[in-house]
Amino acid sequence: MQQLDLLTLKNVIRNISPISENEWDSFENNIHEKTILKNDFFAKPETISDSIGFVLKGAFRTFYLDNNGADITTHFQLENMFVVDYQSFITSEKSVFQIEALENSHILYFNKKTVESLFQQSHNWEKFGRIIAEQVFILYTKRFQSLLFQTAEERYLHLLKEFPEIFQRVPQYLIASYLGIKPQSLSRIRKQLSQH
Numbered sequence: 001m002q003q004l005d006l007l008t009l010k011n012v013i014r015n016i017s018p019i020s021e022n023e024w025d026s027f028e029n030n031i032h033e034k035t036i037l038k039n040d041f042f043a044k045p046e047t048i049s050d051s052i053g054f055v056l057k058g059a060f061r062t063f064y065l066d067n068n069g070a071d072i073t074t075h076f077q078l079e080n081m082f083v084v085d086y087q088s089f090i091t092s093e094k095s096v097f098q099i100e101a102l103e104n105s106h107i108l109y110f111n112k113k114t115v116e117s118l119f120q121q122s123h124n125w126e127k128f129g130r131i132i133a134e135q136v137f138i139l140y141t142k143r144f145q146s147l148l149f150q151t152a153e154e155r156y157l158h159l160l161k162e163f164p165e166i167f168q169r170v171p172q173y174l175i176a177s178y179l180g181i182k183p184q185s186l187s188r189i190r191k192q193l194s195q196h
Helices: 003-014 021-028 086-091 112-121 123-149 152-162 172-179 183-194
Strands: 032-036 041-043 051-057 060-065 071-077 098-101 105-111
Touching: 003 021, 003 051, 003 105, 021 112, 021 123, 060 172, 071 123, 071 172, 105 112, 112 123, 123 152, 152 172, 152 183, 172 183
Parallel strands: none
Antiparallel strands: 032 105, 041 098, 051 105, 060 071, 060 098
């Protein structure tokens, strides 16, 4: 495992909670790494998601199949982001979501047992867990609100602002799925905005 990769994760965690060297040391031995090839999965439905991944390189999407079998993308995860089916991770219930690699991806990951042990050992790790839970709640709430209250064009512009590189890395039909529109509508929005 590359020290630079561990340092990247350490810095992201320390931006959330002031983890000491001793607190980090008790965590570092429980970090694993793996490569997930394009079109392979970090999480599958009907399985319990008991690991949190940290994306060092690559891209993922979270999606589900609706009652008609349509594939609906709910989130994208790129470098320096955590990837997890948080509901399954917290409840230990089977996942309804799938998390798929959109590129050959390299991640660090750690399991639920490690997280629970860290929470018991340290207030700083507890703080990290609380803030992550708050961030996940806000992320899902904003996503829900955007589908309720924003136009497709507003959702597109927000995605462009948050993830400008995503349009070079993710197929247009998946971006359209995320925005809740047909690929033809996405093409039309992009064309209209490029003419302004």
